Amino acid sequence: xxxxxxxxxxxxxxxxxxxxxxxxxxxxxxHGIPHPHLKGKTLGMIFQKASTRTRVSFETGMYQLxxxxxxxxxxxxxxxxxxxxxxxxxxLSRYIDGIMIRTFEQKEVEDLAEYGNIPIINGLxxxxxxxxxxxxxxxxxxxxxxFDGLKMCYIGDGNNMANSLIVGGLKVGMAVxxxxxxxYRPDKEVMDFAQKFDCFSICNDPMEAAKNADILITxxxxxxxxxxxxxxxxxxxxxxxxxxxxxxxANKDALVMHCLPAHREEEITSKVFEExxxxxxxxxxxxxHAQKAVMVKLMA
Ligand code: CP
Ligand code: NVA
Numbered sequence: 157x158x159x160x161x162x163x164x165x166x167x168x169x170x171x172x173x174x175x176x177x178x179x180x181x182x183x184x185x186x187h188g189i190p191h192p193h194l195k196g197k198t199l200g201m202i203f204q205k206a207s208t209r210t211r212v213s214f215e216t217g218m219y220q221l222x223x224x225x226x227x228x229x230x231x232x233x234x235x236x237x238x239x240x241x242x243x244x245x246x247x248l249s250r251y252i253d254g255i256m257i258r259t260f261e262q263k264e265v266e267d268l269a270e271y272g273n274i275p276i277i278n279g280l281x282x283x284x285x286x287x288x289x290x291x292x293x294x295x296x297x298x299x300x301x302x303f304d305g306l307k308m309c310y311i312g313d314g315n316n317m318a319n320s321l322i323v324g325g326l327k328v329g330m331a332v333x334x335x336x337x338x339x340y341r342p343d344k345e346v347m348d349f350a351q352k353f354d355c356f357s358i359c360n361d362p363m364e365a366a367k368n369a370d371i372l373i374t375x376x377x378x379x380x381x382x383x384x385x386x387x388x389x390x391x392x393x394x395x396x397x398x399x400x401x402x403x404x405x406a407n408k409d410a411l412v413m414h415c416l417p418a419h420r421e422e423e424i425t426s427k428v429f430e431e432x433x434x435x436x437x438x439x440x441x442x443x444x445h446a447q448k449a450v451m452v453k454l455m456a
Contacts, residue, residue, distance in 0.1 A: 159269045159276045160450050162262065162284040163323035164349060171327055175294050178442070178449035185220065185445070192222030193456045197253040199223060201279070204230040204259040205380045209416065210279045210287065213444040214256050221448055223455075226252065230259075245272030254455045260381055275454035277447075282316055282381065283343060288415045289320040290450065291442040293328055296371055298442070299411055299435055307331040309369035309406070311362045312396050312423050313389075314342035317375040317415055322350050331355035335365035337392050362396055369406040373413045374398050374423040390422070398424045411435045 157170050166174075184191050199218045203211065211227065218225035230236040235244050241264050248255060249272040257265055257276065262283035269276040278286055293303075300306060308325045310318050314336045322342060325332040332350070334342070338360055341347065350356040359365055366372060377393040378386040398412060412424075412432035420426045429436065 157453060160286050160454065161265055161269060161276065161278050163286050163289055163320045163327070164345065166286075166327065168327050168329070171290070171293065171324065174290055174446065174449045174453060175297060177452060178290070178294050178445040179298075181448045181452070182442070182445040191220070193452045194218065194221040194223035194253075197223040197455055198226055198251070199451065199455070200226045200228050200248055200252045200255045202228045202230060202233065202235070202255060202257040202259070203279075204236075204257075205280065207258055207279070209440055209443050210256075210258060213447055214279065217444050217448040217451065221451060223253075223451075241267045242271040244268070245270075248272065249274045254451065277450060277454065280316060282379070284320045285316045285415065286320055286324075287443065287447050287450065288317065289324040290446040292321065292373070292413055292415070292439060293324055294442045294446050295413065295435060295439040296330075296411065298438065300370065303328045303330050306370040307333065307368060307407075308371040308373065309333045309335070309365050310373045311335045311365060311398060311402070312374045312393065313377055313379070314340045315375060315379050317373075318342045319346045321373060322346055322356070326350060326353050326356060330371075332357075333365040333367075333369065334358040335360060335362040335396065337396065340392065362402060363405055366402045367405050369410055371411045371413060372398050372402065372406055375415055376417070376419050377422055393423070396423065398428050400425070400428065403428060413439050416440055 201214055215225040245268045254275045256279045258279040260282050262281045265278045265281055308330045310321050319342050322332050377389045414436050
């Protein structure tokens with residue numbers, strides 16, 4: 157594994173290796189055991205979109221690993237004035253040891269990896285959010301003990317989170333069901349991958365998808381960069397909400413997860429959100445541990 161660009165690139169073994177290391181780093185952190193695996197290394201973090209969790213967890217994580225995190229806002233970089241990503245990649249490769257990037261197009265992340273010669277980590281694109289899904293898988297395993305026999309259900313927009321959850325969930329051996337409006341299905345590349353699995357299903361009925369689910373996950377109806385479509389999306393996604401009716405058809409003890417930020421009373425009710433705050437905020441914490449594992453695997 158040279159980069160973390162999208163879940164489609166990872167094997168089941170690589171995912172499990174990252175999760176095992178993440179569990180170990182979490183244990184070590186909680187028990188005050190230092191783990192300076194990246195002493196003397198620098199991570200550049202390029203942000204073309206806003207972030208709370210990704211920025212703070214990468215920055216803190218790098219510090220805990222003994223390395224130096226460099227926050228690079230695209231509005232301050234020449235990339236924001238049109239310098240090609242291919243050139244940025246070749247320049248930054250000479251100064252730093254790894255790049256985390258949050259941007260719009262997946263191609264930009266793939267280009268960084270192609271033209272640079274240091275590890276590239278995708279901190280979210282319109283297509284995928286692999287760091288989030290590694291943290292989600294870590295959280296599921298932590299709460300449920302293993303992935304065996306679990307059914308994960310995603311309700312909402314076929315966006316970066318849906319794309320990554322579907323692939324990640326299937327790769328670790330869970331059954332995956334999805335409910336999206338017909339016009340907002342996941343990307344073709346992901347559908348082509350998923351449809352090879354008998355344990356994958358997709359429909360436009362949230363109640364049907366949620367039946368007997370062990371994990372229910374949703375995400376915002378309008379992602380970053382889709383602010384102009386918010387009104388139209390509010391209409392299209394009415395009913396694609398995790399609420400008491402959905403919880404009633406899922407398995408007892410089902411987990412509810414959300415990558416955050418959440419829009420209460422849109423994709424999830426405040427009531428369900430607060431009843432499941434325990435796993436939702438553990439999921440947020442696990443961003444730190446999972447990403448530290450990714451950085452150690454790629455950069456140590
Ligand atoms: N879930 C997530 O990626 O959060 P941020 O946008 O705050 O980084
Ligand atoms: N789908 C959301 C995820 C945010 C973490 C977005 O891209 O804005």
